[in-house]
Amino acid sequence: xxxxxxxxxGIISLVDICVYSNNSVVTVINISARQHISAKYLxxxxxxLRQANIIRSVKGAKGGYTLTRPAEKITLYEVINxxxxxxxxxxxxxxxxxSLIAGALSECLWxxxxxxxxxxxxxxxxxxxxxxxxxxxxGGGEPMYYI
Amino acid sequence: xxxxxxxxxGIISLVDICVYSNNSVVTVINISARQHISAKYLxxxxxxLRQANIIRSVKGAKGGYTLTRPAEKITLYEVINxxxxxxxxxxxxxxxxxSLIAGALSECLWxxxxxxxxxxxxxxxxxxxxxxxxxxxxGGGEPMYYI
DNA sequence: TTAATTCCTATTGACTTGGTATGAAAAACA
DNA sequence: TGTTTTTCATACCAAGTCAATAGGAATTAA
Numbered sequence: 001x002x003x004x005x006x007x008x009x010g011i012i013s014l015v016d017i018c019v020y021s022n023n024s025v026v027t028v029i030n031i032s033a034r035q036h037i038s039a040k041y042l043x044x045x046x047x048x049l050r051q052a053n054i055i056r057s058v059k060g061a062k063g064g065y066t067l068t069r070p071a072e073k074i075t076l077y078e079v080i081n082x083x084x085x086x087x088x089x090x091x092x093x094x095x096x097x098x099s100l101i102a103g104a105l106s107e108c109l110w111x112x113x114x115x116x117x118x119x120x121x122x123x124x125x126x127x128x129x130x131x132x133x134x135x136x137x138x139g140g141g142e143p144m145y146y147i
Numbered sequence: 148x149x150x151x152x153x154x155x156x157g158i159i160s161l162v163d164i165c166v167y168s169n170n171s172v173v174t175v176i177n178i179s180a181r182q183h184i185s186a187k188y189l190x191x192x193x194x195x196l197r198q199a200n201i202i203r204s205v206k207g208a209k210g211g212y213t214l215t216r217p218a219e220k221i222t223l224y225e226v227i228n229x230x231x232x233x234x235x236x237x238x239x240x241x242x243x244x245x246s247l248i249a250g251a252l253s254e255c256l257w258x259x260x261x262x263x264x265x266x267x268x269x270x271x272x273x274x275x276x277x278x279x280x281x282x283x284x285x286g287g288g289e290p291m292y293y294i
Numbered sequence: 295t296t297a298a299t300t301c302c303t304a305t306t307g308a309c310t311t312g313g314t315a316t317g318a319a320a321a322a323c324a
Numbered sequence: 325t326g327t328t329t330t331t332c333a334t335a336c337c338a339a340g341t342c343a344a345t346a347g348g349a350a351t352t353a354a
Contacts, residue, residue, distance in 0.1 A: 324327085
């Protein structure tokens with residue numbers, strides 16, 4: 001499965017904001033430095049998350065971003081959808097065949113696939129990712145194998 | 148979700164072969180006429196399915212294609228994978244970020260999504276689609292609503 | 295030999311996408 | 325008021341992808 005870099009960078013930014021905002025805002029430059037993503041690229045991604053009411057922006061000096069809600073109230077469904085309609089939306093084709101077979105395919109396959117993806121991502125929150133990240137950090141970066 | 152036209156046309160072709168081969172082969176021209184897909188385009192798709200051992204080809208005059216196995220032994224996983232590695236493969240990015248957050252994301256989200264897609268498509272066979280198609284055909288093309 | 299067919303490999307044109315550039319608007323602060 | 329810091333909006337470009345077409349070679353039946 002292919003996910004656009006915009007989606008990945010967007011989610012990473014949100015987790016970064018979630019983890020590093022201590023009753024304050026997080027700036028694009030901060031995220032850029034911590035996550036090694038071009039600031040100019042982030043300036044293009046974050047406004048999309050703002051329009052989707054996932055983050056709130058404060059303009060001007062001392063400005064930056066915060067989450068609009070606690071991380072456990074922000075689902076990955078929202079986030080992914082805000083960044084790229086194609087990932088979790090109905091299956092589409094560049095040139096849709098409108099035949100009975102295409103209809104059968106849609107019913108047996110495509111619609112069930114998207115149905116699952118939607119309900120799955122609706123049940124994963126930003127908190128889940130952040131928690132997992134914390135755990136990985138605590139582990140010293142290296143996953144631990146006990147043989 | 149975005150599916151390439153190649154995948155859709157490929158599956159449609161297989162169902163067509165499944166339905167219209169009566170102990171005989173099905174030609175590209177036949178499929179093209181029935182399914183309204185350019186013959187030249189099909190000539191590019193079907194060899195891929197042959198290499199994946201899903202169909203068998205007979206060259207020359209009176210040639211054409213047949214399935215290598217009964218339709219209930221051909222999973223949609225095989226088929227989709229033969230036509231486009233990206234759909235059911237591991238989540239990939241054009242420019243993978245290699246951070247702890249990306250790792251957490253992979254564990255909590257991407258890998259579970261692909262895991263599901265794989266196991267789901269492994270349990271849908273060409274027969275399922277063909278059966279569904281037969282049912283739709285019998286219904287006269289129009290879905291029936293009883294109010 | 296001829297016609298029917300699959301097979302192979304280019305090519306084209308349109309679209310997508312990752313990433314950059316430029317500068318405007320807003321707010322803090324001195 | 326002016327300067328700095330920041331978000332915001334828009335345009336742009338180069339590279340890649342993809343659907344579809346094209347031309348012709350190889351194979352086989354009759």
